[in-house]
Amino acid sequence: MRFQIHSLKSVSLGLMLAGSVCAQEITKVTALQPLDAQEAKKLKTPYEFRVASFAQDEGSYGSGALVLLVSNDTNTAVINLQGVRTELKAMQSVVTPICTTGATRQQIYAKDQLRLMVKFTLKAGAEACWAEGLVSIRTDRHTNRYLVKGVSGL
DSSP states (O other): OHHHHHHHHHHHHHHHHHHHHHHHHHHHHOOEEOOOTTHHHHSSSOEEEEEOOOOTTOOTTOSSOEEEEEOTTSSEEEEEETTEEEEEEESSOOOOOOOOTTOEEEEEEEETTEEEEEEEEEEEOSSOEEEEEEEEEEETTEEEEEEEEEEEOO
């Protein structure tokens, strides 16, 4: 009996330690950090994407940090990758400046081995173009995904 209880305590301790290591690793590999709000002024009327929870009480802007800027011509994306401002270029040039409700945009941006995939659905507003979707970023062997909401002054 004592052996079994001791074994269970060891297993429990091992699981707790493994859990704390996993939590640290998840925190460590989070790729996107908040962007400085001044970055938006550098691009002409960019899409500004914030992390979103999609909770019922969340507004159209998203409730989290500003993590991605995409130029209106969709050829440039700006992120803060683990504390470093990083500008990526679209792998294909797709000019789609018109905001049509229900339209989906998907674009892959690259810089060296870094890949950023953006997929969002548009909703035309009176003075803005709203977007919501998914941002995925691949660094080394990790893919991080973020649900986002955004807006552009189109």
